[in-house]
Amino acid sequence: MHLSIKQLNKFILFITLFVSSNLTSQSNCLSNSVPFNDGEEVIYDIEYLMGKTWVTAGKARFIVKDSIFKDQSCYYVEGKGRTLKNxxxxxxVRDKYASFISKKTMLPMHFIRRVIEGEFFLNYDYDFNYKENIALIYETRKQGSKRDTIDIIDCSFDIMSSVYFSRAIDFTQFKENDTIPMNVILDKEIFKDLYMIYIGKKKIINQNNKEIDCIHFKVNLIEGTIFKANESMNVFVSNDENRIPIYVEAEILVGAIRVYSKSIKGTKVPIKYLN
Incomplete structure (x- = not known):
């Protein structure tokens, strides 16, 4: 069980890596449409396949708020993941990921990561400087603190801002099996060789037995301590103006994980249910 919970916690991080399209060829990073607004809240149940039984072992909560950062109007987006008390x-596990996103450019201004996993403790703070194309990173562990600088490219996103920006992707321009490259900043490194594959449309029934028309795509995963080589994550987002991630599933080194949207509130437009 100890190994399973550690894998579950790391998956809480990776469910935020739904999509992050490579936008470096565009002249700016501003989307034509913002599919979220102040007050949006989505809560997920995270289930782990233990033998032949699915067990709800964690929860994740994502919120959007209007905010101000360094005198600039922005969105504050936050994702929290935790194991259940049982x-x-x-x-x-008590993890938090948050980003302040400029409303003017839709680029992240500041990224926060707070990790408590058993006895392990980690804080990350990123400050983005787009004039010099660098990110200043402040890292705190039990052993002490340090500062680093990494180079970034145009339209670089942390894992939280990538989720919310990429919900604005116009999937109508893609055909089945089209591949979309991604840039993701994760743990002081930019991953440039990730991609997503557009699969098509599919109807998903959520935990409240509500049927939702969804867009289905796959995201290739970073091989390591959780995921197998050449594995992918199946992601289903609502096929409406909200583009809410409804359901996610992936195999891991031991077992499998699936994530259901349990509660959806404050969306830009009401979620359209088919029943």
Missing amino acids: YDWFFR
């Missing part, structure tokens, strides 16, 4: 005595 599993805390095995391995307690």
Whole structure:
């Protein structure tokens, strides 16, 4: 169980990596449409396949708020993941990821990562400087603190801002099996060789037995301690103006993970249910 909860926690991070399209060929990063607004809240149940049984072992909550950062109007987007209290005595997880996104450019201004995993503790703060194309990183662990600088490219996104920006992708321009490259900043490194594959449309039934018309795509995953080589994550987002991630599934080194939207509130337009 200890290993399973650790894998679950790391998946909480990767469910934020739904999509992050490579926009470096565009003259700017501003989307024509913003599919979210102040007050949006989505709560997910995270289930782990234990043997032949699916067990709800964690929850994740994503919110959007209007905010001000360094005198600029912005969106504050936040994702929190945690293990359920029943599993805390095995391995307690309380993780937080947040980003301040400029309303003018839709680029991240500041990124926050707070990690508590058992006895492990980690804080990351990123400050983005687009004039010099660098990100200043402040890292704090139990052993102490340090500062780093990494080079970034045009339209670079942290994992939180990439989720919300990429919900504005116009999928009508893609055909089945079209590939879209991605740039993702993760743990002081830019991954440029990731991609998503557009699959098509599919109807998904959520945990409340509501049927939702969804867009289906796959995201290739970073091989490591959780995911297998050449594996992908199946993602289903609502086929409407909101582009809410409804359901996610992926195989991991031991078992599988699936994520259901449990509660959706404050969307830009009401979610369209088919029943």
